[in-house]
Amino acid sequence: MKIGLIGLANSGKSTIFNALTGQDVSVTNYPTQEAEPHLGVVKVPDARLEVLAGIYKPKKVVHATVEYIDYLGITKGDVRQNRKALEMIKDVDAVVHVIRAFEDESVAHPSGNVDPQGDAGTVEVELVFSDLELVETRLQRMGELEKKGKKQLVNEEERAVLLRCKDALEQETPLRKFDFTDDEKVALRHLQFISIKPEVMLLNVHEDFVKKHDPAETPIKEKFGLPVIASAGKIEMEIAQLGEEEAKAFLEDLGIEEPTMYRLIHLCYRHLGLISFLTVGKDEVRAWTVEHGTSAKKAAGKIHSDIERGFIRAEVVSYKDFNEYGSIAEARKKGLVRLEGKAYQVQDGDMIDFRFNV
Numbered sequence: 001m002k003i004g005l006i007g008l009a010n011s012g013k014s015t016i017f018n019a020l021t022g023q024d025v026s027v028t029n030y031p032t033q034e035a036e037p038h039l040g041v042v043k044v045p046d047a048r049l050e051v052l053a054g055i056y057k058p059k060k061v062v063h064a065t066v067e068y069i070d071y072l073g074i075t076k077g078d079v080r081q082n083r084k085a086l087e088m089i090k091d092v093d094a095v096v097h098v099i100r101a102f103e104d105e106s107v108a109h110p111s112g113n114v115d116p117q118g119d120a121g122t123v124e125v126e127l128v129f130s131d132l133e134l135v136e137t138r139l140q141r142m143g144e145l146e147k148k149g150k151k152q153l154v155n156e157e158e159r160a161v162l163l164r165c166k167d168a169l170e171q172e173t174p175l176r177k178f179d180f181t182d183d184e185k186v187a188l189r190h191l192q193f194i195s196i197k198p199e200v201m202l203l204n205v206h207e208d209f210v211k212k213h214d215p216a217e218t219p220i221k222e223k224f225g226l227p228v229i230a231s232a233g234k235i236e237m238e239i240a241q242l243g244e245e246e247a248k249a250f251l252e253d254l255g256i257e258e259p260t261m262y263r264l265i266h267l268c269y270r271h272l273g274l275i276s277f278l279t280v281g282k283d284e285v286r287a288w289t290v291e292h293g294t295s296a297k298k299a300a301g302k303i304h305s306d307i308e309r310g311f312i313r314a315e316v317v318s319y320k321d322f323n324e325y326g327s328i329a330e331a332r333k334k335g336l337v338r339l340e341g342k343a344y345q346v347q348d349g350d351m352i353d354f355r356f357n358v
Ligand SMILES: Nc1nc2c(ncn2[C@@H]2O[C@H](COP(=O)(O)OP(=O)(O)O)[C@@H](O)[C@H]2O)c(=O)[nH]1
Pocket: 007, 008, 009, 010, 011, 012, 013, 014, 015, 016, 026, 027, 028, 029, 030, 031, 032, 073, 102, 103, 104, 107, 204, 205, 206, 232, 233, 234, 235
């Protein structure tokens, strides 16, 4: 999964990036014009893999991964600059919108005062404007083709859906609120809109606040209808630099149950409807991410297109059943290893052995 961080300058994007990745990219209390985006890949935590690794002792253990991208901030009213920032994250699966909710006199705020709800609205509107510009440019191009007598090059279905998008965007409605048909989604894919992406809001709060703060109750959640997570960015960035034991002790002291590094991934999995299935063997114990509702045949394709093409059946045991009996052989004796066909919907924690023929 690929996640792009967005937010105003000085909202703490790079701080959060460090908290999420354990990296140490520079954070500054003045806006910067980074030439290069920060990229970081982290493992999706999965305790089941550790248990399975202990049993199978494979040559390698492969976690699912999340890739984060942190680049330029969003600037109010600067469509060109914003396009540059958003261009960099156009292929992400989800957007994490960092919102400043911490007070700190030494950190300048682009508009002068800390206003989480106002800032969130500012950024959301810029996303919409950026998409509106894409739509308008595209419609204009279609008009030009028509004028040049190349009407056959204009896809009328695409134009119809673009006009609907234009209407919505002009009303400041993000495209994710739209119910596009599958055909429409295909027609739009090449434009790589940003306001169509799943989004999570991250309130960057002071550490004293995080204990008391229930993000479920923030008015921001209601106003934007998006999941919200609160994180003490600055302190979590420092904790992300520590070893596991030390970090644990620190978090306990602060009354933080789970670091943002993990909480955010769990939230994104839930919000995007993602699950993991597992494969085991002497060579490799591995987690694979698929959307909830994915068929066994499609899931096989995640591993290799040959396995999807030559799919015969899937031998499935849930991790829970496996763990209860300690081995596949025992689970089999209890009748808990199932043979499933290509249409079977893969469940979170399914341990799958694909049978195929190529
Ligand atoms: N007090 C406080 N300062 C923070 C927090 N998060 C970020 N900062 C500071 O805010 C400034 C901007 O942070 P940075 O991550 O570079 O913001 P970016 O421009 O969005 O990437 C830096 O001086 C950070 O140390 C926080 O949670 N609390």
